Amino acid sequence: MKNILLITTDQQSFDMLSCAGNQYLNTPTMDLLAYDGIRFENAYVAQPLCIPQRCSWYTGLMPHEHGLTFNLRAEEKDIKADFMLGAIFRDAGYKTGYSGKWHINISPDNKDFHGFEWLSNIRCNGADQFISDDFKRFLKEIGNEPFLFSASYNNPHNICEAARGGPFHDGSPGMFENINQLPPLPDNFFPPQGEPSIIREVQNIYKNKNYPTANWDEIRWRIHRWFYCRIVEILDRQIGKLMDILLQSEKADNTIVVFTSDHGEGNAHHKWNQKQTLYDEVTKVPFIITKPGSKINRVEKEQLVNTGIDLFPTLCGLAEIDVPPSLKGINWADILENKIPKKRDHLIIETEFGTFGKPLGILGRAVRTSQFKYMIYSKGQNKEFLADMINEPGETQNLINKPEYNKYLQSHRQLLKNYIIESKDIFPISIIE
Numbered sequence: 124m125k126n127i128l129l130i131t132t133d134q135q136s137f138d139m140l141s142c143a144g145n146q147y148l149n150t151p152t153m154d155l156l157a158y159d160g161i162r163f164e165n166a167y168v169a170q171p172l173c174i175p176q177r178c179s180w181y182t183g184l185m186p187h188e189h190g191l192t193f194n195l196r197a198e199e200k201d202i203k204a205d206f207m208l209g210a211i212f213r214d215a216g217y218k219t220g221y222s223g224k225w226h227i228n229i230s231p232d233n234k235d236f237h238g239f240e241w242l243s244n245i246r247c248n249g250a251d252q253f254i255s256d257d258f259k260r261f262l263k264e265i266g267n268e269p270f271l272f273s274a275s276y277n278n279p280h281n282i283c284e285a286a287r288g289g290p291f292h293d294g295s296p297g298m299f300e301n302i303n304q305l306p307p308l309p310d311n312f313f314p315p316q317g318e319p320s321i322i323r324e325v326q327n328i329y330k331n332k333n334y335p336t337a338n339w340d341e342i343r344w345r346i347h348r349w350f351y352c353r354i355v356e357i358l359d360r361q362i363g364k365l366m367d368i369l370l371q372s373e374k375a376d377n378t379i380v381v382f383t384s385d386h387g388e389g390n391a392h393h394k395w396n397q398k399q400t401l402y403d404e405v406t407k408v409p410f411i412i413t414k415p416g417s418k419i420n421r422v423e424k425e426q427l428v429n430t431g432i433d434l435f436p437t438l439c440g441l442a443e444i445d446v447p448p449s450l451k452g453i454n455w456a457d458i459l460e461n462k463i464p465k466k467r468d469h470l471i472i473e474t475e476f477g478t479f480g481k482p483l484g485i486l487g488r489a490v491r492t493s494q495f496k497y498m499i500y501s502k503g504q505n506k507e508f509l510a511d512m513i514n515e516p517g518e519t520q521n522l523i524n525k526p527e528y529n530k531y532l533q534s535h536r537q538l539l540k541n542y543i544i545e546s547k548d549i550f551p552i553s554i555i556e
Contacts, residue, residue, distance in 0.1 A: 130365070136387030161411065161459065162409070163428050180385075194480065198230075222250065255367075322395075380415060382411040412455065
């Protein structure tokens, strides 16, 4: 029975690792995870928002299926699911532990249902610095029993506080000495021509709180990007302490580590900060499966991963636990043995705009295929967006009105219609032409 260490972060975009080619930060711990495993370059979330995505992780369901499509407190709405990840592992004979950010719409006290029997420092902020010590204590207490341990880090979510001018948790990134230290603006800094209008309408609604960035100048955006890099580096050091504890234990040789994040961060791309849109910087995240010390060092560039619904079956597969047959996600466990599952030809991403506990009633959906991404929002002008992700990955051109792309537009519309019908999605199918 393989041990599973699940490491999750909050608001970390796919390119916020130095091994992904980002020259403005240094993440040696995350780089080592990638060196000892497989890093997927096209891993997307089920929904780019904390609670919807985290509930998908632990149920294997899309957000409209488990019922949490926006952030709200657990006592306001319970998760809808027949079973959860921790319980599946517990019933298979595993010791289950969890430390750090919760943000799952079920009370931590309801251990019978969620299945994590050992809990410590369950909170939203301020727990990152305690996770490694919690893990050390957990390993000592369980002895030789197999384990599933979820190390749930809050950072780099503090980039939200940096944008709002609020206090930091779990360490400060310090200050820069001069503007030459600041990362440049991204190539896709400006919103694309033909962008769905609802994106800027939402930004304007929350300009005094969630999105205070609408009138930032170039230097302020670059400062934001610098802070983001430093917060990720703080996080990397904390994960390094966690990995040291694993590697110094007797359990390392029989442990598989899985690393991912619940969503990305706008990080000045398209003049956006935070999450909720369907652009890649927000919906695409790191996803790494690692055997410590194995030096696999492989990058998977073609496979499309939906981390929201694929994580659950993959962890079961890695532990050689039967995958619940009702789950629709892909089990990626065999990829460690160079056995490639049937290639996914497309995936769906959901979103719903709002602030905590206050949805705006604005839904969005994206269809990602090997070459294109089709996006549509339920309100506003220019509801649709089609991007060629091979030839123009920055999503700076809307191809909707170009005749030569019409067949791709129609095929992606049909894929979304099929999904809505088959999964009983709540997105209004009538607005799709």
